[in-house]
Amino acid sequence: xxxxxxxxxxxxxxxxxxxxxxxxxxxxxxxxxxxxxxxxxxxxxxxxxxxxxxxxxxxxxxxxxxxxxxxxxxxxxxxxxxxxxxxxxxxxxxxxxxxxxxxxxxxxxxxxxxxxxxxxxxxxxxxxxxxxxxxxxxxxxxxxxxxxxxxxxxxxxxxxxxxxxxxxxxxxxxxxxxxxxxxxxxxxxxxxxxxxxxxxxxxxxxxxxxxxxxxxxxxxxxxxxxxxxxxxxxxxxxxxxxxxxxxxxxxxxxxxxxxxxxxxxxxxxxxxxxxxxxxxxxxxxxxxxxxxxxxxxxxxxxxxxxxxxxxxxxxxxxxxxxxxxxxxxxxxxxxxxxxxxxxxxxx
Amino acid sequence: xxxxxxxxxxxxxxxxxxxxxxxxxxxxxxxxxxxxxxxxxxxxxxxxxxxxxxxxxxxxxxxxxxxxxxxxxxxxxxxxxxxxxxxxxxxxxxxxxxxxxxxxxxxxxxxxxxxxxxxxxxxxxxxxxxxxxxxxxxxxxxxxxxxxxxxxxxxxxxxxxxxxxxxxxxxxxxxxxxxxxxxxxxxxxxxxxxxxxxxxxxxxxxxxxxxxxxxxxxxxxxxxxxxxxxxxxxxxxxxxxxxxxxxxxxxxxxxxxxxxxxxxxxxxxxxxxxxxxxxxxxxxxxxxxxxxxxxxxxxxxxxxxxxxxxxxxxxxxxxxxxxxxxxxxx
Numbered sequence: 083x084x085x086x087x088x089x090x091x092x093x094x095x096x097x098x099x100x101x102x103x104x105x106x107x108x109x110x111x112x113x114x115x116x117x118x119x120x121x122x123x124x125x126x127x128x129x130x131x132x133x134x135x136x137x138x139x140x141x142x143x144x145x146x147x148x149x150x151x152x153x154x155x156x157x158x159x160x161x162x163x164x165x166x167x168x169x170x171x172x173x174x175x176x177x178x179x180x181x182x183x184x185x186x187x188x189x190x191x192x193x194x195x196x197x198x199x200x201x202x203x204x205x206x207x208x209x210x211x212x213x214x215x216x217x218x219x220x221x222x223x224x225x226x227x228x229x230x231x232x233x234x235x236x237x238x239x240x241x242x243x244x245x246x247x248x249x250x251x252x253x254x255x256x257x258x259x260x261x262x263x264x265x266x267x268x269x270x271x272x273x274x275x276x277x278x279x280x281x282x283x284x285x286x287x288x289x290x291x292x293x294x295x296x297x298x299x300x301x302x303x304x305x306x307x308x309x310x311x312x313x314x315x316x317x318x319x320x321x322x323x324x325x326x327x328x329x330x331x332x333x334x335x336x337x338x339x340x341x342x343x344x345x346x347x348x349x350x351x352x353x354x355x356x357x358x359x360x361x362x363x364x365x366x367x368x369x370x371x372x373x374x375x376x377x378x379x380x381x382x383x384x385x386x387x388x389x390x391x392x393x394x395x396x397x398x399x400x401x402x403x404x405x406x407x408x409x410x411x412x413x414x415x416x417x418x419x420x421x422x423x424x425x426x427x428x429x
Numbered sequence: 430x431x432x433x434x435x436x437x438x439x440x441x442x443x444x445x446x447x448x449x450x451x452x453x454x455x456x457x458x459x460x461x462x463x464x465x466x467x468x469x470x471x472x473x474x475x476x477x478x479x480x481x482x483x484x485x486x487x488x489x490x491x492x493x494x495x496x497x498x499x500x501x502x503x504x505x506x507x508x509x510x511x512x513x514x515x516x517x518x519x520x521x522x523x524x525x526x527x528x529x530x531x532x533x534x535x536x537x538x539x540x541x542x543x544x545x546x547x548x549x550x551x552x553x554x555x556x557x558x559x560x561x562x563x564x565x566x567x568x569x570x571x572x573x574x575x576x577x578x579x580x581x582x583x584x585x586x587x588x589x590x591x592x593x594x595x596x597x598x599x600x601x602x603x604x605x606x607x608x609x610x611x612x613x614x615x616x617x618x619x620x621x622x623x624x625x626x627x628x629x630x631x632x633x634x635x636x637x638x639x640x641x642x643x644x645x646x647x648x649x650x651x652x653x654x655x656x657x658x659x660x661x662x663x664x665x666x667x668x669x670x671x672x673x674x675x676x677x678x679x680x681x682x683x684x685x686x687x688x689x690x691x692x693x694x695x696x697x698x699x700x701x702x703x704x705x706x707x708x709x710x711x712x713x714x715x716x717x718x719x720x721x722x723x724x725x726x727x728x729x730x731x732x733x734x735x736x737x738x739x740x741x742x743x744x745x746x747x748x749x750x751x752x753x754x755x756x757x758x759x
Contacts, residue, residue: 088540092529099528099564264524272488272518273541273584274510428490 085275089283094290097253107249108295111241112302115234118364119307122233129154130201133163135177139184143176146212152204167192174201185213234307238299239390240363243325243383245295247357250329251336251350253288258337259346262426271428285330292326313393317400321393321407325386328413332382334421341426357383385409436502438588438619439464439487444496446482456482457493458643464636466587469610469620471630473731474640475743480623481521481592483640487621488518488590501587514542517581517589521596521623525576527566531557534565535579542584555579555609571602578609589613591622595629607633625743627731639735646738654734660687660699661729664706667695669720676717683709690736695723699733 097103132147134140134157147155158166163175167190175190187209191198211217261267270280296318303309311318332353340346360367361383370378378384385406392398392406400407439462446457457479464470472480485491486498489505489512498505503512525534535548552558555575560568568576574594581589591610595603610633614620624630630637631651639647639654647654655661672680677696681689685701700706703726714721735743 083540085540088537092526092533092537095533096526096528264526265520265522266525268490269518269520269523269525269580270541272490272513272516272520273538274513274543275541 085279086283086286089280090287090290093257093283093287097291103252107245107252107291108298111245111295111299115237115241115299115303116306118237119234119303128152128197130174130197130204131156131172132201132205133158133166133172133175135160135163135175137177138180139178142184143178143209146209147205149212150204150208153208163190170195173198174205176205232307234303234309235395236391237364238303238309239394240387241299242296242322242390243361243387244358244363245299246292246322246325246386247329247354247383249288249291249295249326250333251354253291254284254330254333255336255350256346258284258334259340259343262341263343268428277427281334284334285327288330289323289326292322296322311394312397314400317393318390320400321386321389321403324407324410324414328382328386328410331414331417331421335417338421338425357381362387380409382410382413436466437463438466438468438501439621440499441487442497444483444486444498445494446486446491447494456643457486460643460645462638462645462648464619464621466619467614467617468635469614469622469633471634471637472621472623472640473625473627473630473637475625475741478640479643480640484590484592484621484623488516489513514584515587517584517586519577519581519589519591519594521592523577525565528564530562530564531568531576532561534576535583538580539583545584546582548583551579551583554582554612556605571598571605574598574602574606575609578606582613586618588619588621591620593623593625595624595626603629627735627743630731637731639731639738641739647734651731654731655729658687658699658729658734658737660701662700662703663727663729663733664698664700664703664710665695665723665725666710666721667723668714669722672696672719676713679713680710699729699737
């Protein structure tokens with residue numbers, strides 16, 4: 083049998099015979115999607131906790147507010163309420179000036195806190211209409227409940243990207259350094275094994291590992307969260323393969339020279355940790371200042387996540403992802419060439 | 430090819446290897462030797478003598494700083510792929526993949542060679558058939574070493590390199606490995622091995638080169654080298670108290686005594702004929718009221734050759750680099 087077949091096959095065997103590796107590569111992402119998917123599931127209707135500051139009108143305000151199912155009003159002292167606002171136990175406090183007949187309301191809130199503005203709008207609406215405002219029109223609400231817009235839909239492409247990155251770092255970079263430390267790489271160099279066969283096998287075995295990695299995550303999300311892939315599955319396959327190639331090439335660079343496991347893990351963390359937070363895997367990178375977006379888009383993890391979201395969530399075509407594909411191609415070819423030039427084969 | 434046997438299996442000339450660093454380390458300082466086809470050639474010497482560097486240059490795993498290295502009539506640097514098809518290598522310390530079986534490892538190595546031996550046959554030759562489906566990490570030291578040799582044999586090489594194949598093995602495992610090397614040699618193949626066990630070299634090698642501090646200090650068959658000492662026997666003895674210098678001089682005067690060396694635990698006499706020396710030795714010691722606490726006679730070994738040349742024992746700690754030049758003979 084051809085060496086590429088044999089090397090790839092032994093890589094696969096070594097991998098599946100290592101239960102902890104199987105756990106980290108295959109089951110950890112599933113655990114992540116389960117935990118995060120449950121924590122951030124779309125709640126049907128949020129109930130806002132609102133403090134009514136003690137005063138002559140507080141009883142009246144509470145009665146008005148209690149008419150709404152979305153508001154949980156509590157009468158409380160100003161001092162106590164300030165404390166609760168500070169630690170986030172409540173998002174909004176209201177008080178009515180003593181002198182008026184309860185028709186001069188003051189809102190106390192931190193507008194930067196998530197939900198505070200929304201709570202203010204709901205409370206204001208409730209009080210205005212309950213205390214006699216005439217609406218100028220009637221409105222009807224139709225609930226839009228198609229799957230596709232949940233946090234899980236956002237999360238799955240992110241976790242796929244994270245998984246491809248980790249797979250390339252561990253499955254290629256770390257594996258090569260381990261072989262170098264064992265002098266196995268040197269031993270191979272004493273045989274007629276071709277260097278290209280070795281590298282092709284490392285990359286090929288990564289592509290094979292990736293298939294169950296991707297399928298498991300999608301299938302589990304389908305059964306637990308009713309997750310759907312909107313775009314073309316073939317396009318998803320192409321993108322995922324490109325992502326695997328990209329991180330296999332970066333893994334080659336990480337493993338090209340390191341002679342100790344400490345150096346290898348240092349390099350891997352240098353690659354992985356910034357991208358975990360920067361590239362929009364768990365939350366959109368739109369939250370970073372706009373001036374950084376072009377840079378973030380040039381990082382290797384961003385284009386795979388962005389293009390997967392484009393295809394999987396929005397059903398865009400593969401072709402429309404060409405800028406992302408171009409960045410991934412660059413992150414495949416350049417690291418590969420660099421790795422070839424600096425690779426330490428013999429010691 | 431009609432002149433195959435005329436081509437030496439290995440020919441190296443004026444090999445030098447200096448590792449850059451502060452200060453630079455001159456590991457190999459002018460090594461030249463030839464290994465004939467079908468020969469088992471031993472490279473002997475203490476740790477740090479340059480054995481591994483030399484063998485790795487010949488295996489094509491290191492570049493010499495200068496000098497030429499020819500293997501099976503081909504040059505490293507121009508015929509690398511062709512050489513690698515015809516040599517087998519066992520490195521000093523390779524940890525093969527822990528979670529692959531013996532059979533899988535040998536099959537993997539077989540796939541690297543265009544021609545070779547059936548993996549099952551190699552396992553049989555190295556007595557590993559029973560371990561075929563055992564993971565590498567479950568093997569004993571001797572089994573791991575035999576597997577390393579199996580990976581060297583599976584490409585059916587004309588020449589194998591074994592770098593310290595028995596270091597750290599128990600006597601039984603060592604003998605098993607010797608048998609494998611002998612049967613490979615019996616098929617007319619060439620072996621180059623390094624060792625710091627003199628007994629191993631005497632048992633296995635047709636010729637040896639003794640290395641010290643990056644140079645060859647002696648070369649020849651083990652028998653020739655021992656004979657070159659001029660005295661083929663050794664008496665080692667110790668006494669209840671140290672001998673005075675005049676006693677040593679008197680012992681030196683006994684006929685067929687070549688020389689006496691003082692060691693930590695006693696004395697070592699290099700001699701020609703034990704039955705002439707022994708009675709006279711005992712007489713002199715008794716006359717001077719010494720009590721013999723230990724007495725042993727044995728044939729001279731390669732170890733004695735090394736001691737005679739360097740004044741050190743083989744498994745002594747290697748000399749500090751700065752001192753290396755001082756202990757070299759001549």
